[in-house]
Amino acid sequence: MNLDQKLTAEEAHEYFQKRFTPINEITKKMACFETDGGRQIGLNLEGKKVTMFVEPGDWTLIVPGVELIRTYEKRENDSDKEGRHHHLKSNAPRLSAEYPAMYLSIPTMAVLAAFCDAYGESKAPPAGQSPSESTQTQRINSTERNLCMNTILYGPPGTGKTYRTTALAVKMCEKDVAVPEKKFEFADDKALKARYEELRTEGRISFVTFHQSYGYEDFIEGLRPELKDGQVSYRVRPGIFREACAAAAKSPSQNHVLIIDEINRANISKVFGELITLLEPDKREGAINAVTVKLPYSGDSFNVPSNLYVIGTMNTADRSIALLDTALRRRFEFEEMQPDYEALSKDPVAGVDIRAMLRAMNDRIEYLYDRDHNIGHAYFIHAKTLADLDAVFRRKVIPLLQEYFYENWSKVLLVLNEKGGGFINVNNDLPKGLESINEGFEPRPRYQIMREFNASAYRNIYQ
The missing domain is CATH 3.40.50 (Rossmann fold)
Structure with missing residues (x-):
């Protein structure tokens, strides 16, 4: 299977059965497992996303891609008022209300495999020690x-x-x-x-x-x-x-x-x-x-x-x-470390809201590509004038977008919200001398970066 495709609960359940030991019998709503180290997992079999209850740890840091939905604190009784699944009490007691727990979402099989590698190799804390205390072994001389x-x-x-x-x-x-x-x-x-x-x-x-x-x-x-002395050693x-x-x-x-x-x-x-x-x-x-x-x-x-x-x-x-x-x-x-929009000046540069402009571009990049290819705030940290913006876009931003989208200029135009003549000129005319081969050839636009960028081009990105 494609490891980056969206994961289903059925696929996650099948994978857990191969990796860990099942606890009791599966129910219609929950399947629970235990690792060799004694850690327990409660897999939710309902819902569109693959979600699970696990013991506390820095899982979102250790395994990128894991999403934290909620953390649960230890409770003095087994009350289910906080919304923890009632099947955990009998099937995965270390995840029940008497213990702290985390509720995670796993998007793909690649992330699930990485999580299982990390979760399976860590051991459950000794009796009397909470799971959150056991994670402190990853620190030295500091709790930060x-x-x-x-x-x-x-x-x-x-x-x-x-x-x-x-x-x-x-x-x-x-x-x-x-x-x-x-x-x-x-x-x-x-x-x-x-x-x-x-x-x-x-x-x-x-x-x-x-x-x-x-x-x-x-x-x-x-x-x-x-x-040494003419000899190689x-x-x-x-x-x-x-x-x-x-x-x-x-x-x-x-x-x-x-x-x-x-x-x-x-x-x-x-x-x-x-x-x-x-x-x-x-x-x-x-x-x-x-x-x-x-x-x-x-x-x-x-x-x-x-x-x-x-x-x-x-x-x-x-x-x-x-x-x-x-x-x-x-x-x-x-x-x-994602773009820090607050690090940019809140004062407009030649009437251009730098924060809004960068956020708008990154929203489109994340939609058209992914968040790993956002544009960082550092490119604009020293932009104080329209000439500074021109240099940043001409020498850094536009070449970066070309690289991201493999010279697919249509997507570059979408990121810049380019309507024509702002940053890039689009020429759909047939070049002179090719009139005779016009039939059978699809029109192929040619793109040329404008000699000057005006302030309205930047404002058009976010307005």
């Missing part, structure tokens, strides 16, 4: 979600992901630094940027950008040629991840940060190799389930220090988040 050990910031281009890493990195190194929550205020915070550079110079913050040819030898360690050189781990191990009282830009552009299995497991908080040095491996080139014993944070950024327009390696997704928390 944005200070988890492994974080990926994902979203369309221009949403401030790279700048957000600056603030997170400094905050992870110095937890007393006050970092504002608005996602784009960090770019102009000179004090914060200066401190970031100091920490980078000290070796406490490392930065690397992944690309298609990036590999294990670059990231962990590998053989590199050296020319090879020696093992550490990659940036091993260097970051070594620096963190030398100063255990200080936090260190490794930033991986464009983390989804590389072959993750090839880059991390067997070390993907060592990223987990409970597998790090000094943790209860600490793991040490022997590196293949040097033969050295290796583990990941507990004071090394990892931040990744991912452009969802470059590759769908659903294609990201499942093993990596399970070991990172995800923070989505």
Whole structure:
């Protein structure tokens, strides 16, 4: 089946039967299952959407695509006033009113498989400990979600992901630094940027950008040629991840940060190799389930220090988040970054409402394509004049739309609400010299970007 097609309750039920152990007999309205780790699931067999009751966790962050419908708090009695399904009491007691629970929606089989991977590998909390308390093992020395050990910031281009890493990195190194929550205020915070550079110079913050040819030898360690006395020899050189781990191990009282830009552009299995497991908080040095491996080139014993944070950024327009390696997704928390319209000036630019204009374009892009290809607010953050808008549209926005829609100009026109002569001129005339072959050929319009964009063209996008 197509993993991205809309999922049905029947398909989800069939998949659960293969993955988990059924609890009691199926009813007409509910089917309940238990994982090997003791977690329970209550699958709703009614309704157009695939919905289920599960035990609490950061499931919408761990598995992108999962939608949270509602959370349920623990109740002192089994009253069903809050709307929790009454079949849970006898079929999945850990999801009944005496326990906290979450009600989720799963859109596709790909999302369901990823959720089952994450949910099935986690264990139910011990007796006396609530499920919500068990999720705290994903943190270290902090109860703040944005200070988890492994974080990926994902979203369309221009949403401030790279700048957000600056603030997170400094905050992870110095937890007393006050970092504002608005996602784009960090770019102009000179004090914060200066401190970031100091920490980078000290070796406490490392930065690397992944690309298609990036590999294990670059990231962990590998053989590199050296020319000495006219002779070529090879020696093992550490990659940036091993260097970051070594620096963190030398100063255990200080936090260190490794930033991986464009983390989804590389072959993750090839880059991390067997070390993907060592990223987990409970597998790090000094943790209860600490793991040490022997590196293949040097033969050295290796583990990941507990004071090394990892931040990744991912452009969802470059590759769908659903294609990201499942093993990596399970070991990172995800923070989505969509366009922040409030970060743009509320004052019109030459009579143009920038916020309304960008929102209108993104609404159409989401309808014609998807939300992963929205246009970020960062493109317009410094637009103060009509000339600034012209430069942004001519050099960034229109070329980006061409790329999104594979030169399908009709969809580009729809996004811009182009009626003719605003941004793009549409010429349907038959070129001179082709009159003789007019028959049998469908008219083919030609598109040309206008030499000048006037203010009315921008206003027409949202009016």
